[in-house]
Structure formats: C-alpha cells, structure tokens
Amino acid sequence: MTKEEQDSIIEINNLSKIYQEDAEVVKALDNINLNINKGEFTAVVGPSGSGKTTLLNMIGGLDKPTSGTVAVDGMDVTKLSIDDLINFRRDHVGFVFQAYNLIPVLTAKENVMFVMDLQGIPTQQSSVRAIKLLKNVGLGDRINARPNKLSGGQQQRVAVARALASKPKFILADEPTANLDGKSAETLLDIMEKMNEEENMTFIFSTHDPRVMQKARRIITLEDGKIVR
Amino acid sequence: MILQFAWKNIGRNKVRSAVILLAITLGLTASVFAVAFMNGMINQKVEDTIRIEMTHLQINTQKFIDENEIEDVLADSILESRIRSIPEVIGVSPRILLTVMAATSHKTGGAQVVAIDPEKEKQVSRLYTCIPDSLGNFFSENIPNSIVVGRKFAEKYQVQLHSKIILSFVNLEEEQVSAAFRICGIFHTNNPAYEEAKMFIRANDARALTGIKADSIHEMAIQLTNNKDKTVAKVQTQITPMLPNGVEIRNWKEISPIMGVYTGFMQIELMIIVAIILFALGFGIVNANLMSVLERKQELNMLMAIGMNRKKVMQLIVTESTILTLLGGFWGMLIGLAIALATGKTGIDVSASLGSYQQLGIATIIHPLITFNQFVIIAVMVVIIGILSAIFPARMATKP
Ligand SMILES: Nc1ncnc2c1ncn2[C@@H]1O[C@H](COP(=O)(O)OP(=O)(O)O)[C@@H](O)[C@H]1O
Ligand SMILES: [Mg+2]
Numbered sequence: 001m002t003k004e005e006q007d008s009i010i011e012i013n014n015l016s017k018i019y020q021e022d023a024e025v026v027k028a029l030d031n032i033n034l035n036i037n038k039g040e041f042t043a044v045v046g047p048s049g050s051g052k053t054t055l056l057n058m059i060g061g062l063d064k065p066t067s068g069t070v071a072v073d074g075m076d077v078t079k080l081s082i083d084d085l086i087n088f089r090r091d092h093v094g095f096v097f098q099a100y101n102l103i104p105v106l107t108a109k110e111n112v113m114f115v116m117d118l119q120g121i122p123t124q125q126s127s128v129r130a131i132k133l134l135k136n137v138g139l140g141d142r143i144n145a146r147p148n149k150l151s152g153g154q155q156q157r158v159a160v161a162r163a164l165a166s167k168p169k170f171i172l173a174d175e176p177t178a179n180l181d182g183k184s185a186e187t188l189l190d191i192m193e194k195m196n197e198e199e200n201m202t203f204i205f206s207t208h209d210p211r212v213m214q215k216a217r218r219i220i221t222l223e224d225g226k227i228v229r
Numbered sequence: 230m231i232l233q234f235a236w237k238n239i240g241r242n243k244v245r246s247a248v249i250l251l252a253i254t255l256g257l258t259a260s261v262f263a264v265a266f267m268n269g270m271i272n273q274k275v276e277d278t279i280r281i282e283m284t285h286l287q288i289n290t291q292k293f294i295d296e297n298e299i300e301d302v303l304a305d306s307i308l309e310s311r312i313r314s315i316p317e318v319i320g321v322s323p324r325i326l327l328t329v330m331a332a333t334s335h336k337t338g339g340a341q342v343v344a345i346d347p348e349k350e351k352q353v354s355r356l357y358t359c360i361p362d363s364l365g366n367f368f369s370e371n372i373p374n375s376i377v378v379g380r381k382f383a384e385k386y387q388v389q390l391h392s393k394i395i396l397s398f399v400n401l402e403e404e405q406v407s408a409a410f411r412i413c414g415i416f417h418t419n420n421p422a423y424e425e426a427k428m429f430i431r432a433n434d435a436r437a438l439t440g441i442k443a444d445s446i447h448e449m450a451i452q453l454t455n456n457k458d459k460t461v462a463k464v465q466t467q468i469t470p471m472l473p474n475g476v477e478i479r480n481w482k483e484i485s486p487i488m489g490v491y492t493g494f495m496q497i498e499l500m501i502i503v504a505i506i507l508f509a510l511g512f513g514i515v516n517a518n519l520m521s522v523l524e525r526k527q528e529l530n531m532l533m534a535i536g537m538n539r540k541k542v543m544q545l546i547v548t549e550s551t552i553l554t555l556l557g558g559f560w561g562m563l564i565g566l567a568i569a570l571a572t573g574k575t576g577i578d579v580s581a582s583l584g585s586y587q588q589l590g591i592a593t594i595i596h597p598l599i600t601f602n603q604f605v606i607i608a609v610m611v612v613i614i615g616i617l618s619a620i621f622p623a624r625m626a627t628k629p
Contacts, residue, residue, distance in 0.1 A: 060534075062534055070620065080541070082629075083538055083539065086533060086536055086537070086538045086539070087536065087538065088534065089534065089536045090536020090537075090538075091536070095534055095535055097531065097534075100527050100528060100531050101531070103234075103531075103532070104241065104528070105234075105237035105238055105240070105241050106234070106237065114535075115535055117230050117538055118535075118536050118537055118538075118541070119536075124256065162535070166536070
C-alpha cells in the first residue's frame, strides 16, 4: 500500500448518475473513478452542465447515484438511508453552497453554532468555538450581524466557518465564489487555503473561475460527466 | 433551541403571523363567548323551570314518593321554621298534593291538584307571575274554593276565567268526595303538559274537604338563592339530619333526572360546536403553515443538507404553528372570558330578539357563564388543533 492510498478519505468507483426526464436521458456523471486524500485542496472544474454539482452532491450524500459507490473512510455512503445520510452529513461533511447558505433569522454566530447544536455540543462550548472560527475567517467584529447585514463575501466566509464548526472529514464548496466579485472571491479562497494549511482540512470545490482554479493544488476537469484530466 | 428558532421564524413574516394570530384570537373569543352565552341560556331555561314548575329541593315521605297516597303525610310543625333559618333558603311552601278527577261541562279527566298557602307558594314559585292580567290572578281575592288552572287545560276543557270545575277525589276516610271550584286565574308557561295537568287551590279548602290536619302536608318545597350544585348540595345535607325517619329530601336533578340529562347533553353539544369552529380555523392554519413552508423550501432543504434531521424539521414547523395557535388561543380565550364575565354580571337583554316568543314569567336577560372545565377543554382543543394543523405542512417540508 502506498502512502497515498493510506491517506485516501474518499474513494469513488464507477460512479454514474443518469437523469431521465420524459424521453430525454442525461448522463450527468459517466463512470467516474476518483480518490481524494486527506488534506487535499482540490478544484472540480468544467463548463456549465458538465456535472460538477452532481459530483459534489454524490460525495456529500445529498443525492444517490444511479450506479457505483462513494466510500468515505471506507464506508459506502450510497447505501445509507435518508435519515442516516442526514446524520452522516451533519457529522462528517461541511457544506458551502453557491447561495442560500445561511439561516436569515439567525446571526452569524448563531448560524455557526447551529450545526454544533444539532450535534449536541453544549451551547457554551459551541459559542466559544463559533467566535473563534468567525475570528479566523476575519469576521470577529461581525459575530452578531444577521446575514442581510453582511456582504456576499462575508456571508460565504460565515458559511466556511459553519462548515468547519462541525469538525467534518472534508468540506464541499459548490461554486462558492460564483456570486462574488473578484476581490471577495480571492479573500474567500485565501481563507479556505489558510484553513487547509493550518488544520489540514480537506477542501473540494467546484468553479469555472480561472483565478480560483489557480489556487487549487489539484484540478479535476469534467466534461459531459466524464473526468477528462 | 428549536423553540428559539421557531420563535424567530414566526417573526420573519410579521404580516402573515399577525393575520393567523388575529384569526385564532377572534375564533377563540367567539368560541368562548358562544359557549358562555349558551351556558347562560341553558341556565336560564333550567332556572325558569325550577322557578316555575319545580323547586330546588323537595321534602316528602318515602312512602308518598312511592305510592302517592293521600294518607302519606309528613307532620312536623317546627321543620318549616328550621329550614327558613338557613341563609340560602329564600322560600318554603308546604303543599298538599291530590290526584283528582276534574270535570267541566265539556270534559272529564285526571289532574294533579297542588294545595298551597298562596303567600308561601309565591316565595318558591314564580307561577303567579305567569297569569296575564286579563286572565285573573293567583288567589288575590279572598274567595273560597278558587282554583288556578293552566292555559292548555282551559283550552281542552273549554273553560274560561270564573268558569266552574268539579273536582272529585278520595278523602282520608277513603270516601269519594267532590266539590265545585271557580277559576280565579289561568297561567301560561311554555310547557303544555304542565299547563294541562297542574292546578292550584288553597290548602285550607283542601284540608276542609279531605280532613288532612293543619300541620300535615305531603310536600315541602324549598327555593334557594341560586341553583349552583354546590349550594343545593350544601343545603340538602344541612336539612337531611333534621328529617324524621322515612322522610326524604330530593334536589331538582333527583326529582327530574331528565333535566340533569338535558343540561349534561347541552354541555356535550356546546363542545361539539366549539370543535367545529376550531376545525374550520384549523384549515386556515394549515393553509398558512403550508405557505410558510413552501416559501422557504430552499432554506429547509439547506437545513437538512447540513444535518438537521427530518424529525427536527417537523418539530420546528409544528412548534411554529403551536406557538402561534397558543398565543392566539391565549388572547382569544382571555378576551372571550373577559366579555363573558362582563356580560355575565350585567346580563344581556334578549327580549327584543325574542319578539312574540316572549313568555310571561320567563326572564329575558341572559347571563353568560363559562365553567373552568369548559375553559380547560377548549384550551386542550386549541393545542391539538395547533399541532394537527402543522403536521401536513411539516410533512411537505421534509419531502425531498
Ligand atoms: N435534477 C435534475 N434533473 C434532470 N437533470 C439534471 C438534474 N440536475 C442536473 N441535471 C443535468 O445534469 C447535468 C449536470 O448538471 P450539474 O451537475 O448541475 O452541472 P454543473 O454543476 O457542472 O453545471 C446537466 O445536463 C443538468 O441539466
Ligand atoms: Mg453547478
């Protein structure tokens, strides 16, 4: 066994996802084989409709494949029931979405605490951790702000803090910078990179922004549901 | 945490939450007041019946209750004054009860004669107020062998004021006796059976004809300050030890079980009406909850994506609905109660709406009233509606 295989946390084998709507059949993912190792900072790139979101959803247990397996630390998540999948996501996956990331009625700090509450972590402990994480993403002075009082870039940084809060095995970010201006996008990526370096947190993010791609240390390119590079 | 989160979610669409809140508040105000008003009506009906046709308490010998014989008298000269000294007692009327054949030129039939001292009878029965001015009075003139009959009797036997009626009955010596009486008053009630069967004469006339002694009676009718079960029970237990062996005291529910059944039945009916109001309200709440859920479907999906399980999401929706329902329910019930209490004090005059249905001697002022039990039952129903009306929307929320 090589060092790399030992450290692999995500193993994807022969993964396919076929959407069928009426007569139209879309192969969103076509026989994907892929390993992701602990501590990677990986970008999934490709044109719109190439299957980036679908791939990330399969890895994060948000959707079930048509065939193939996704193993996280050796456990096949495609076999989990709906409720087990929810718990799996709560405990092992951090998510940063393109939009609708935060709960509008909660403050930044409460948003970060939310997943920890779901995990049953005592309020006092989760409060301390939330403040620390928000400081780490550069929002130490905005902890009590509601999402609508934060800029898009700040909201995504709260989302990163929240994703980190549950101490997941990896963080999935589906086009996290799509709605951000260049500078905010860069800041967000710098923060993700910092977390990756400091805490060895594994990041898998999708993008079609060349400047974001640059930051990645590994790039997986999708085209028509296939890995082409 | 769910509770706090639910509370914050209620605040996000203030207009909708306010509308639901208002609807529930109004619904509950209406429910509570409707129940109180109908209680008042039922009480009034019971009260009228007790004040006119019955009394709160009656004392008879057990033998008289069982056999109804003329000799089954109760003779106790001091019992009446002892009962009168009880504060809750407002009237005591000793009565002689005779089963008679009544004959007019038109018809002959059975009837029950209540022989009374008019002044004492007025203390226990408002029947004397049920005689229209044109149809005489309740023994106001001191004419011997006067009789008061009911409207239905007068119609059936084709008699009018001052008509003659022959009463025949068995006296204490078991001899058949008969005497002529002249109608001095015709009473109206809303109970035809009572109007046909009951007639009143003076006790003195009855004693002269039957030979029943001055301190002997068949029945002592007692009227109290109010018909609360508590008051009735209290006085009943207070009098019981005063009674000689073989003499019974019964309250109005024991005398006329059907009246007790009637009030009990009306209670159930009232709760069914409330249930229907709340059920209709429930549909409105379901609709509002559904809107609220579908509007933030994306957010709810996000919550489930980051690990909020379906049970917790359902709890969240149910809690949101329950908070609103409870708040609205609380205010509605409070306002309803306040209105019921306020109008219960002053009473609501319904004489205008009764119009020609007005009955002599029947009060037209209704005093709304709600019991603690009814209040609790309504509160429980509100909680159930709040939860039930959130279940379907909650299921929609957790659908992928
Ligand atoms: N729920 C769905 N139903 C049908 N087709 C879908 C669905 N989701 C995605 N697709 C299709 O699958 C393909 C891949 O989509 P997606 O993974 O969203 O691509 P990307 O994120 O790279 O833009 C597209 O052709 C898209 O139209
Ligand atoms: Mg996409």
